Amino acid sequence: MALVPTEVFERLADRKVVVVGDLMLDRFLWGRVRRVSPEAPVPIVELERETQSAGGAANVARNLSGLGLQVALVGVAGADSGRDLLLAELTTANLDSDGILIARDRGTTIKTRVLGNRQQMIRIDAEQAAPLAESDRERLLAAAISRLAQADALLLSDYAKGVLTEDLCRALIAFARGRGLPVLVDPKAKDFSRYAGATLITPNRDELALATGVAAQDLDALIAAGSAMRETLNLESLVLTLSEQGMVLIDADGNHRMLATAREVYDVSGAGDTVIATFVAGLAAGLGRVATAHLANLAAGIVVSKVGTAPIRAQELLAALNEEAAYGQAAKIRDLEEAQAQVRRWQAAGERVVFTNGCFDLLHVGHVTYLERARRYGHRLVVGLNADASVRRLKGPERPLIGQEDRARVLAALATVDAVILFDQDTPLALIEQLRPDVLAKGADYREEQVIGAAEVKSWGGQVVLVPLVEDRSTTGIIARMNAN
The missing domain is CATH 3.40.1190.20 (Ribokinase)
Incomplete structure (x- = not known):
């Protein structure tokens, strides 16, 4: 805590x-450095803008x-x-x-910093x-x-x-x-x-x-x-x-x-x-x-x-x-009320929240790569995870292979993932409506009109993204190979 x-x-x-x-008064001269001056061994800063604070x-x-x-x-x-x-x-x-x-005896103190490629190159002080x-x-x-x-x-x-x-x-x-x-x-x-x-x-x-x-x-x-x-x-x-x-x-x-x-x-x-x-x-x-x-x-x-x-x-x-x-992997697993509050805090701090969902049964490199790619569309990634009952309805009575607590814990261990929320419904629509993420991510094997929650996210100014998948990597394929062997 x-x-x-x-x-x-x-x-x-x-x-x-x-x-x-x-x-x-702090003045900043921002620019880009591409070359060294022929007059002296110093970088040339090509001035792009000036700011002050x-x-x-x-x-x-x-x-x-x-x-x-x-x-x-x-x-x-x-x-x-x-x-x-x-x-x-x-x-x-x-x-x-x-x-x-x-003051009767002095001017305003001014510090001027010259920055090239976002690094401070020199500071010039005018002061008494x-x-x-x-x-x-x-x-x-x-x-x-x-x-x-x-x-x-x-x-x-x-x-x-x-x-x-x-x-x-x-x-x-x-x-x-x-x-x-x-x-x-x-x-x-x-x-x-x-x-x-x-x-x-x-x-x-x-x-x-x-x-x-x-x-x-x-x-x-x-x-x-x-x-x-x-x-x-x-x-x-x-x-x-x-x-x-x-x-x-x-x-x-x-x-x-x-x-x-x-x-x-x-x-x-x-x-x-x-x-x-x-x-x-x-x-x-x-x-x-x-x-x-x-x-x-x-x-x-x-x-x-x-x-x-x-x-x-x-x-x-x-x-x-x-x-x-919330530091620590297990603390990333949230109930809905905690997740709503956390998403609002992230958004209040100016951070874009990405939401995606799935079963993530038998986590593999395809899952990990997908989550890494989804996170790049924002600052925080929230994963809606199908609970066991939901997975059985979607995948059949033999699934999931891994229970919901274990699946959530493994997802939370990924640095890419900022929060995990279990849901029992067949779709994450209610979860999306309550969290109101800035970005809704889904695999590129979907079309946008097929993505549950796409219309809702766009209605509040959010973005829908289709994330490329890793080919030939799926839980179904892994299970088939295991059965064949």
């Missing part, structure tokens, strides 16, 4: 978080909003076109930008990292405090661009803790003492190594240094993030290692923002620290599989939780 109850997301709608930190503390706010929380964002930007673009991105994300002040002018710090502090009066948590997103100075951090932490609010910090400063008294901080391996003087490669020593720092700074928890290796939660109960969720890593930019935002969401929803760390680890695994700075969405995390709850 999952460590985290899925009902956690229902508690977030009325929770409000104040985010204070370094705002940025809110970054830094603004990306933290996007993550929080995506998880369903209310967000008040406080920071500074320059009086320039970068600020206009940033505000437009925040408006698109339905985020309040009233707390974004115009000097501490904010005193008058701007005073205005920023006032803006944050006015919003904390109605907040449930404070999040400090420090990218070391001069906004979260030592005096500002100490003032905000003291005010929030004085009101009983949790304070979570994503740190960047070399000296972590400015975060003393916070509830939780989330340094990565390099950040903690820089702050403690311990080698980043020595994980055991780094964890020990983090544990000592937690006590010195009077923190409730310290979370050491380890990129593709997961994270370590360090608290008064000891060290809790969370292994990363196995996913293909495309881009780690923004993963730290997702981790800190998910920690805020978990704690705001009343989860314990270990359960919250588990949730944040799942969220990080989702966002690093995307290219670019992409926030987590509640639907994605909910789908990951339910997938985890």
Whole structure:
């Protein structure tokens, strides 16, 4: 079972978080690399498109909003076109930008990433990292405090661009803790003492190594240094993030290692923002620290599989939780109610659900190949499996050779199959109508007008596909050869 109850997301709608930190505009130049420059040994990126998104503390706010929380964002930007673009991105994300002040001494921080063939080639930063002018710090502090009066948590997103100075951090932490609010910090400063008294901080391996003087490669020593720092700074928890290796939660109960969720890593930019935002969401929803760390680890695994700075969405995390709850082969075997709920969760997360059906008696390579081909038409494959009584009516009293529980268990063992549902009827029509898949797959030995459920699936905008079969592979043929021998 999952460590985290899925009902956690229902508690977030009325929770409000104040985010204070370094705002940025992330620009992405996307292109294709086909050759190397004759002028220097560098690849030539043929520009195809440009995109942009809110970054830094603004990306933290996007993550929080995506998880369903209310967000008040406080920071500074320059009086320039970068600020206009940033505000437009925040408006698109339905985020309040009233707390974004115009700084007197700097422009908007812009990070430009050039990607060739979906891989980052170079990053260009336009920024000023000097501490904010005193008058701007005073205005920023006032803006944050006015919003904390109605907040449930404070999040400090420090990218070391001069906004979260030592005096500002100490003032905000003291005010929030004085009101009983949790304070979570994503740190960047070399000296972590400015975060003393916070509830939780989330340094990565390099950040903690820089702050403690311990080698980043020595994980055991780094964890020990983090544990000592937690006590010195009077923190409730310290979370050491380890990129593709997961994270370590360090608290008064000891060290809790969370292994990363196995996913293909495309881009780690923004993963730290997702981790800190998910920690805020978990704690705001009343989860314990270990359960919250588990949730944040799942969220990080989702966002690093995307290219670019992409926030987590509640639907994605909910789908990951339910997938985890169903982890294991036997758990893929569902009753109708469970299957309906799972299909709806997959579809809510933007995944196409493929449905197919059959007896799958004496599973062979023809079956396996067919299922692999059917899965390619979507993201999830649901198999309707004829129960024993149904098979006897269709195939005769000598069938099935393998009982329904065993057939279901073998199907569930296939990585291609995401869910198996037994049905007693002669056709799967009722099952199809209740599950409402996006794709209905059947063998190419049928014509579309012969496929049960085809008209129904097409009526709700679904697709019917006829999947090529492997020749000379059938259960009937195998049985005939066995009898002949």
